[in-house]
Amino acid sequence: MILRRPTMMWVSVALLGNTLGVSGHVAAWHKGMYCLNGTTPGVDDSNTNAAVQPLFQLQESDWWFHHVNECDMFPPTKGDFLELPANGEFTVELAVNRAFTTLSYNGANTATFGDGKDHPGLGVTLDGKADGDACISDPNIHTQNETMAAGTIFAISYVSDLTQVTKENLVVFTALYHTPWRRLATYKVPNLPACPEEGCICAWGWVPRGCGEPNMYMLGYRCRVVGDTGDAAVAPGKPPVWCEDDPSRCVKGAKQMVFWNQLEGNNVQVSGVDLAGEPKAPTYNMRMGFADGPQNDIFAERGSANPTYIAPAPTPTLSGSASSKTRGISIMAVVLSVLLVQIRL
Numbered sequence: 001m002i003l004r005r006p007t008m009m010w011v012s013v014a015l016l017g018n019t020l021g022v023s024g025h026v027a028a029w030h031k032g033m034y035c036l037n038g039t040t041p042g043v044d045d046s047n048t049n050a051a052v053q054p055l056f057q058l059q060e061s062d063w064w065f066h067h068v069n070e071c072d073m074f075p076p077t078k079g080d081f082l083e084l085p086a087n088g089e090f091t092v093e094l095a096v097n098r099a100f101t102t103l104s105y106n107g108a109n110t111a112t113f114g115d116g117k118d119h120p121g122l123g124v125t126l127d128g129k130a131d132g133d134a135c136i137s138d139p140n141i142h143t144q145n146e147t148m149a150a151g152t153i154f155a156i157s158y159v160s161d162l163t164q165v166t167k168e169n170l171v172v173f174t175a176l177y178h179t180p181w182r183r184l185a186t187y188k189v190p191n192l193p194a195c196p197e198e199g200c201i202c203a204w205g206w207v208p209r210g211c212g213e214p215n216m217y218m219l220g221y222r223c224r225v226v227g228d229t230g231d232a233a234v235a236p237g238k239p240p241v242w243c244e245d246d247p248s249r250c251v252k253g254a255k256q257m258v259f260w261n262q263l264e265g266n267n268v269q270v271s272g273v274d275l276a277g278e279p280k281a282p283t284y285n286m287r288m289g290f291a292d293g294p295q296n297d298i299f300a301e302r303g304s305a306n307p308t309y310i311a312p313a314p315t316p317t318l319s320g321s322a323s324s325k326t327r328g329i330s331i332m333a334v335v336l337s338v339l340l341v342q343i344r345l
């Protein structure tokens, strides 16, 4: 069983790659995410990739929190939160399918990268690159190498009901440069104040820098701030602006996520080329005014929130990495699948 499932999956991933060409497909996996189990009611799909589909040229009602395939209609299990330790850090898994995370098969298919492989030379050798193409297409992470990876973010809204989230109250609180790259990604948290009793709503975002369809990512989470929480509320966010060529134009303070290249509801428009001569892509880094790490400048005045202590959940938010034994089995499964795929093709 454990051998058969991955085999079928890798065949379909390979076929999907061929059909869709060079659009990236990554999500930040965590038990606090929306559509963790996929988008079929009552089904727990260990192989789901419902969350990873990019958003491009959609109506606002479809791109907002990935409604296009109803991701936003499948909240996490009650009590499962992405926990954000104030002034600490949290880890998620950037992967192309839940199968390659610790959230499926007890982590038996996990590896250094989010496609279940270790890719020792990725970004340096020709591994993952099609002939004559500088961009890595396998895994499909829209970049030439780690340095060029555009950066990803998390944003937070101090409401507990996803339908109450607005562009203005959903503020980017952390950026992680040079991602998506490896599977494990650790984001730093600023001095966030406590969430309402029922938690906050968070979102993960990514705008790739070239290497395929110029799309964007937005995915929902139930989240809550834990530990010693801050004494200042998060200020309303302003749309970020392109400022690569003039840092003085960068928007300071609380910023919204980047919403672009949709049919409607965009808050960012760019045209022309960047300093490297490539078509501008409003990526989550200093080109759009986002510093690396915690966004410490997003707060209203001190005293606008009540500091308190919120105890973290007793169970860790991320299960441990696979044991060496399950790892051995998974390597065997990979080898067998590759052989089987070759026989089939």
Ligand SMILES: *[C@@H]1O[C@H](CO)[C@@H](O)[C@H](O)[C@H]1NC(C)=O
Residues within 6 Å of the ligand: 037, 043, 044, 074, 075, 076, 077
């Ligand atoms: C996902 O599936 C698991 C296992 O069936 C279940 O315990 C969990 O509640 C499901 N989560 C959601 C949000 O439906």
Ligand SMILES: *[C@@H]1O[C@H](CO)[C@@H](O)[C@H](O)[C@H]1NC(C)=O
Residues within 6 Å of the ligand: 123, 124, 134, 144, 145, 147, 148
């Ligand atoms: C990464 O890729 C870019 C674009 O192809 C290239 O200019 C740069 O030299 C590469 N960096 C490394 C460290 O390989």
